[in-house]
Amino acid sequence: MSDIRFEKIALIGIGLIGSSLARVIRERRIAGNIAVASRSSETLERAHDLNLGDSYTTSATEAVRDADLVIVCVPVGASAKVARDISDTLKPGAIVTDVGSTKQSVIEQMMPVLPETVHFIPGHPIAGTEQSGPDAGFAELFDGRWCILTPIAGTDETAIDRLTGFWHACGSMVDRMDPEHHDMVLAIVSHLPHIIAYNIVGTANDFETVSKSEVIKYSASGFRDFTRLAASDPTMWRDVCLHNKDAILEMLARFSEDLSSLQRAIRWGDGDKLFDLFNRTRHIRKSIIDAGQDVDVPDFGRHVAQTEGHGEDTL
Ligand SMILES: NC(=O)C1=CN([C@@H]2O[C@H](COP(=O)(O)OP(=O)(O)OC[C@H]3O[C@@H](n4cnc5c(N)ncnc54)[C@H](O)[C@@H]3O)[C@@H](O)[C@H]2O)C=CC1
Numbered sequence: 001m002s003d004i005r006f007e008k009i010a011l012i013g014i015g016l017i018g019s020s021l022a023r024v025i026r027e028r029r030i031a032g033n034i035a036v037a038s039r040s041s042e043t044l045e046r047a048h049d050l051n052l053g054d055s056y057t058t059s060a061t062e063a064v065r066d067a068d069l070v071i072v073c074v075p076v077g078a079s080a081k082v083a084r085d086i087s088d089t090l091k092p093g094a095i096v097t098d099v100g101s102t103k104q105s106v107i108e109q110m111m112p113v114l115p116e117t118v119h120f121i122p123g124h125p126i127a128g129t130e131q132s133g134p135d136a137g138f139a140e141l142f143d144g145r146w147c148i149l150t151p152i153a154g155t156d157e158t159a160i161d162r163l164t165g166f167w168h169a170c171g172s173m174v175d176r177m178d179p180e181h182h183d184m185v186l187a188i189v190s191h192l193p194h195i196i197a198y199n200i201v202g203t204a205n206d207f208e209t210v211s212k213s214e215v216i217k218y219s220a221s222g223f224r225d226f227t228r229l230a231a232s233d234p235t236m237w238r239d240v241c242l243h244n245k246d247a248i249l250e251m252l253a254r255f256s257e258d259l260s261s262l263q264r265a266i267r268w269g270d271g272d273k274l275f276d277l278f279n280r281t282r283h284i285r286k287s288i289i290d291a292g293q294d295v296d297v298p299d300f301g302r303h304v305a306q307t308e309g310h311g312e313d314t315l
Pocket residue numbers: 012013014015016017018038039040043073074075076078081082099100101102124125126127128129130131132133134233236240
């Protein structure tokens with residue numbers, strides 16, 4: 001039983017993240033009542049079948065009525081619309097947060113629309129998979145993972161503490177960050193890897209002298225790891241690219257320069273340069289494992305094998 005209680009939590013969007021939150025909130029008794037809102041009635045029906053909430057509606061406006069915590073779990077490009085939909089029915093004093101992968105754009109979209117009577121605290125759980133939709137979620141998704149909050153200056157500290165307590169109850173560790181810094185850090189550690197994966201899988205797909213069957217047959221290599229990331233939700237990642245444009249372009253420029261340097265080393269047979277880079281980078285992997293942040297590899301695999309029957313190995 002958790003000591004953090006919200007009378008009513010409204011989840012706007014019930015895909016991978018929204019449904020994982022629904023599951024952990026219910027399992028750990030974090031809220032008395034879970035209201036689920038989804039744009040599509042098909043998704044809502046599925047959420048109902050999975051018993052993810054206490055009430056279900058296609059109207060975000062209705063879901064947030066009387067909620068003391070509202071969590072927006074939609075692709076970042078839909079943030080402004082959701083903020084417009086909910087602003088008139090939000091309870092004064094409610095905490096409104098989100099889980100979007102980009103933060104500056106979400107703040108720009110939501111902040112001007114939300115009433116001053118609520119506490120708006122943007123957030124981002126650094127936890128996920130390539131799956132999407134209400135079936136893909138699981139209660140343990142946030143265990144041992146970081147959640148980054150990017151509060152706006154002047155936000156009520158009690159509300160931030162309450163939201164921090166919520167994420168702790170979900171199993172996460174919580175960090176605070178400036179939204180601009182968040183977007184730069186996430187551009188390199190999350191957004192660029194996905195873009196590179198989409199690109200390499202696309203290149204292989206277009207490569208006409210290698211047949212599709214060969215790509216599949218011999219993919220028990222690095223390529224296979226890229227295909228997992230490249231299977232991620234296209235709407236979500238389109239929105240991430242469009243809404244973290246500046247930071248992603250900055251990181252892509254650096255990446256391209258470094259790739260050119262690598263290309264030159266291969267062309268001119270500069271083995272020392274290649275060895276030095278490859279030797280330096282293998283230590284990064286070791287640091288991640290030592291910091292216990294490789295949980296997605298064994299844990300997600302185990303979970304998937306035991307419960308959902310989807311997904312496979314991870315990058
Ligand atoms: N998938 C992941 O690994 C992670 C995703 N995130 C962020 O979480 C948010 C949700 O992602 P997922 O749950 O993975 O996506 P999902 O595709 O599984 O679910 C998205 C939900 O939003 C709803 N939705 C889609 N477009 C909408 C619109 N225009 N208006 C209202 N509702 C709409 C869908 O019906 C669905 O219920 C995104 O902002 C994403 O950047 C954050 C951390 C990890």
